[in-house]
Amino acid sequence: MYPILKAEKLADKIYLMEVKAPRVAKSCQPGEFVIVKIDEAGERIPLTICDYNREEGTITIVFQTVGASSEKMSHLQAGDSFHDFVGPLGNPSEFVKxxxxxxKNKKYLFVAGGVGTAPVYPQVKWLKEHGIDADVIVGAKTKDLLILEKEMEAVAGNLYVTTDDGSYVRKGMVTDVIKDLVQNQGKKYDVCVAIGPMIMMKFVCLLTKELEIPTIVSLNPIMVDGTGMCGACRVTVGGEVKFACVDGPEFDGHAVNFDEAMKRQQMYKTAEGRAILKLQE
Ligand code: NAD
Ligand code: FES
Known part of the structure; x- marks a missing residue:
């Protein structure tokens, strides 16, 4: 069992939990994820790691309630436990290696959208700990949905916050800020890392391709086993089939077929769609 030490609501439908999981905390790296189960019969829920403390043996996860399992998970409190907490899974971010x-000679631009801010945080923190200041753009629909602002401010070289409705700092999507930084302010970046909703990653990649900035995205398709066996997390990258759980979750954003990935995500929402996908695998 994996005890929950802290449970906090960050925003509407967005929750943070600190979980005692010493083995995962000992070896995890930015970019990796875990799969959790609330009880023995529960659904397996993949979650990106938001933070880790090797000394305390804890992992911080941030999640949004999207279905019955994550809704049930949101009711867990400090003192409750996860039945399973498997990880670290996937591959660490490229820069770790x-x-x-x-x-130190590369200029990084991180683009975080909504809940995608959580997996961006440990990457920016790791770079900061290694003497590298990265620029970070965080986009949220409204001020109330902005998460981890203070934490990000502490590790980012420059932090640019934007809200879709203009309720905080500036109005516009993350792509507006990229254009502003690169085209108006003349900033130069060697690498962009974009993590957030698929649609955001798609449009960031279309823009950075035009701006000729190599871009890495972290994909979060539906996952079932997390071991490369079930095919649920199949994505097409550069015309090749890849499994996000074992080949990713990070990929060259300019080579990802986002339209297919989004279609699969939608199809997984219905029993009929899942049956069709199963036939295709
Ligand atoms: P959201 O819909 O609130 O979007 C966040 C920001 O993304 C927006 O504020 C905007 O700046 C940008 N954005 C959205 N659509 C855009 C577009 N068409 N063009 C340019 N920018 C755009 O995000 P949310 O509701 O917090 O996101 C939830 C989604 O994020 C879920 O689908 C979840 O699965 C996904 N997510 C992904 C990861 C990952 O690892 N890739 C991690 C956590 C969550
Ligand atoms: Fe089953 Fe990736 S989750 S193959």
Missing amino acids: EDLEVL
Whole structure:
């Protein structure tokens, strides 16, 4: 069992939990994820890791309620436990493996959308801990849905917040800020990392392709087993079939077939759609 040490509501339908999971905390790296189960018969829920504390043996997860399982999970409190907390799964972010001297000469731009701010945070934090200041754009629909602003401010070189409705800082989508930074302010970036809703990653990639900035995205398609066996998380990257759980979750954003990925995500929402996808696998 994996005890919940802290449970907090960050915004409407968005929750943060700190979980005691020493083995995961000992070895996890930015970019990786976990799969949790509330009870033995429960659904397996994949979640990106938002933070970790190796000394305390804790992992912080942030999630949005989207269905019955995550809704049930949102009712768990400090003192309750997860039945399963499997990880770290997937591959660490590319920069973790890169030579530090090479990395120090690269300018990173992180683009976080909504709940996607949670998996961006440990990446920016890791870079900061290694002496690298990255620029970070965080987009939220409204001020009330903005999460982890203070935490991000503490680790980002420059933080640019934007809201779709203009209720906080500036009005516009993350793509408006990228255009502003690159085209108006003349900023130059070697790498962009975009994490958020699929539609956001699609439009960020269309723009960064035009701006010639190599872009990494973290995909979160539907996952079932998390071991590359079931095919649920299938995505097409550069014309090749990849499984986000074992080949990703990070991919070259300019090579991802987002339209297919979004269609699959929609189809998974109905029993009929799931049956069709099963036949295709
Ligand atoms: P959201 O819909 O509130 O969007 C967040 C921001 O993305 C917006 O404020 C906007 O700036 C930008 N955006 C949205 N559509 C855009 C477009 N067409 N063009 C340019 N920018 C656009 O986000 P949310 O409701 O918090 O997101 C939830 C989604 O994020 C879920 O589908 C969830 O699965 C996904 N998510 C992904 C990851 C991941 O690892 N990729 C992690 C957590 C959540
Ligand atoms: Fe089953 Fe990736 S979740 S193959």
